[in-house]
Amino acid sequence: QQQVKQSPQSLIVQKGGISIINCAYENTAFDYFPWYQQFPGKGPALLIAIRPDVSEKKEGRFTISFNKSAKQFSLHIMDSQPGDSATYFCVGTSGSRLTFGEGTQLTVNP
């Protein structure tokens, strides 16, 4: 009930390509869906987030698509850059409790 399933586990994309990471959740009590980005040696940092009453949110090259009926959401990174190489976590939140997905290690080749 608490899990957030994330795929793929790792992703390699060429510079300028589109990176897509998918997540599925079970807990219908989740009320906010952030994505966190983590660079090696650092803690995760909030990247972008969406509420379940919205189907899409775009911030620069980053877009979240949300399908409430399917209980799925995804992160799209347009024009991927080597500096985007990091681990990305999708998250479901219920109150103060955040449930992290397993993470996707993204590598963007120059």
Place this chain on the structure above:
Amino acid sequence: DAGVIQSPRHEVTEMGQEVTLRCKPISGHNSLFWYRQTMMRGLELLIYFNNNVPIDDSGMPEDRFSAKMPNASFSTLKIQPSEPRDSAVYFCASSLAFSPEKLFFGSGTQLSVL
């Protein structure tokens, strides 16, 4: 603001020793979280505090783990006695109570128990 400050950055200890990890949250933040990150289990919430009061400690693995928040600017996570399976990166994070989904993480403490 310097962000969430954790110390030490690295800790190497021997099995059976006591380990204390420290955290200074962002000034003004009233929620504080301790997470553990491993390859096998990912990011796990251990405990979180609201206004210095422990709210949910269901993620604390066992009685060897304890956490305190004596005031709004300081928290500790203690492991006594430590075991090799406790080896992980431990993160502290803080947030404002009205936006709990926006966590600010520290850089973590890499703990190795030999």
